[in-house]
Amino acid sequence: MKFLVFQHVSHEHPGLLQVCADKRGVRFDIVEFWKSYAIPDISGYDALMIIGGPMGVYEDSAAFPSKDDEIAVIKQAIEQKIPVIGFCLGSQLIAHALGARVYPNIRDGKKLKEIGYYSVELTDDGKGDPLFREFVSPIKVLQWHGDAFDLPAGAVLLAKSPVCAQAFRHGTNVYGLLFHNEFTPEMVNKQIETDRAWVHDGFDLDEGVLRQQAIEFAPLMEQQCGMLFENFLSVVKTKIL
Numbered sequence: 001m002k003f004l005v006f007q008h009v010s011h012e013h014p015g016l017l018q019v020c021a022d023k024r025g026v027r028f029d030i031v032e033f034w035k036s037y038a039i040p041d042i043s044g045y046d047a048l049m050i051i052g053g054p055m056g057v058y059e060d061s062a063a064f065p066s067k068d069d070e071i072a073v074i075k076q077a078i079e080q081k082i083p084v085i086g087f088c089l090g091s092q093l094i095a096h097a098l099g100a101r102v103y104p105n106i107r108d109g110k111k112l113k114e115i116g117y118y119s120v121e122l123t124d125d126g127k128g129d130p131l132f133r134e135f136v137s138p139i140k141v142l143q144w145h146g147d148a149f150d151l152p153a154g155a156v157l158l159a160k161s162p163v164c165a166q167a168f169r170h171g172t173n174v175y176g177l178l179f180h181n182e183f184t185p186e187m188v189n190k191q192i193e194t195d196r197a198w199v200h201d202g203f204d205l206d207e208g209v210l211r212q213q214a215i216e217f218a219p220l221m222e223q224q225c226g227m228l229f230e231n232f233l234s235v236v237k238t239k240i241l
Helices: 016-024 068-077 089-097 185-196 207-218 218-240
Strands: 001-006 027-033 047-050 086-087 103-105 112-123 139-145 148-149 156-160 167-172 175-176
Touching: 001 068, 016 027, 016 218, 027 086, 047 068, 047 103, 068 086, 086 089, 086 139, 089 103, 089 148, 089 175, 103 156, 112 207, 139 218, 207 218
Parallel strands: 001 027, 001 047, 047 086, 086 175
Antiparallel strands: 103 148, 112 139, 112 156, 156 167, 167 175
């Protein structure tokens, strides 16, 4: 099986998803958008996976030069019924491709960021969805965003937090997840260093606590990432059959 993977910055890589893919013999062909790139024909792949990044879908091409190319491929994959899954920025790109609004999450003049480990609630639809098979709500996840999306027309809400929608499914095999399970403790540490100004802008983050939580929750993240990957593989195999 072969997945096309969109990666936006060097430090936000597939992480535990790569570990899962290697165990199952799934090949990841990764497009690295911070370098010169050429996107292969999506028709030659079993699925499209889009991971995170610091960009905003609402930003112009100067700030997000690969956006239009990515949106075009996402639309093509959806049209061809190729399974798609996006994490964080990936979910926002999918929502945008489906015509939904993506925006900085601001309420009463306050930036509503979610940074760190949170619990998200599965909706009734989420509890019955193939992607979350064997998950028990609430789910502990890593959050790293200040943006939110409206639910695309025709999409099903799968998970939510008090702040915003967290996951959706469109059709039978297109998924957007605003959160992460794929980060290792090393990735969390790198993310803190890289985003230090942003994580302290209007948000009270205790870096030491977050670093410790990354170690504490590492086994859980590994388990959940494995479950999620296996469940998505089942969705992909259904499409192939």
